[in-house]
Amino acid sequence: MIPEGKIETADLQEEMPSLTYRMSPQKQEVRGTLDGLDAVRQAIEKILQTERYRYVIYDWNYGVEFEDLFGKPVSYVIPELERRITEALLTDDRIEQVTDFSFAEEKNEVTVRFCVFTTQGEMQMERTVKLGNV
Numbered sequence: 001m002i003p004e005g006k007i008e009t010a011d012l013q014e015e016m017p018s019l020t021y022r023m024s025p026q027k028q029e030v031r032g033t034l035d036g037l038d039a040v041r042q043a044i045e046k047i048l049q050t051e052r053y054r055y056v057i058y059d060w061n062y063g064v065e066f067e068d069l070f071g072k073p074v075s076y077v078i079p080e081l082e083r084r085i086t087e088a089l090l091t092d093d094r095i096e097q098v099t100d101f102s103f104a105e106e107k108n109e110v111t112v113r114f115c116v117f118t119t120q121g122e123m124q125m126e127r128t129v130k131l132g133n134v
Contacts, residue, residue, distance in 0.1 A: 018035050018036055018039045018040070018094070018120065019033055019034070019035045019039065020033065020034055020035075020039045020042065020043070022034045022042070023042060023046075036120045036121075037118065037120040037121045037123065039120075040092075040094050040095070040116075040118045040119075040120050040123075041123055041125075043092055043094070044089060044092075044095070044116060044123075044125060045125075047062065047063060047064060047088050047089060047091075047092070048064055048085070048088070048089075048125075048127050050062060050063035050064070051063055051064070051065065051066065051067055052064055052065045052088070053065070061091050062091065063088060064084050064085060064087075064088035065084055066084075066129050069081070069129060069131060070130065070131060070132065071131065071132055072131065074105055074110060074131065077110055077129070077131060078103050078110065081101075081103070081110065081112050081129060082101045082112070082114075085098060085101075085112065085114065085127070086098045089116060093119075094118050094119045094120065095116060095117070095118050096117045096118060096119065097116075097117040098114055098115070098116050098117075099114065099115050099117070100113075100114055100115040101113070101114045102114070108130060108131050108132040109128050109129060109130045109131055110128070110129050110131060111126060111127070111128045111129075112126070112127055112128075112129070113125070113126045114126075
């Protein structure tokens with residue numbers, strides 16, 4: 001027997017799960033779990049540490065491209081960093097907006113700071129990208 005009636009799809013929302021394992025790179029261990037804003041922060045850090053297209057375990061939409069910026073002029077790198085970081089992070093459904101980019105250049109590297117607005121709240125993030133040999 002096939003049930004009759006209408007299923008309201010407006011009430012169904014697909015959302016990425018927030019609960020995940022806690023990774024500690026300093027201790028080189030995975031122990032416990034994270035949820036909420038801390039889980040999203042860890043996901044952002046992991047995206048920004050993964051070079052896109054390098055690892056077959058990840059989908060081609062996962063990670064960010066930094067390696068090809070090595071040796072490029074800062075005038076090219078700065079707008080590319082903003083575009084690439086924004087594109088990489090917005091693939092996560094929990095991330096709504098990436099704004100307020102600021103850049104600092106020092107000894108063949110650029111440090112980028114930005115604000116991430118998520119479904120769990122907002123946070124400030126930072127990433128340093130090497131542009132050449134020191």
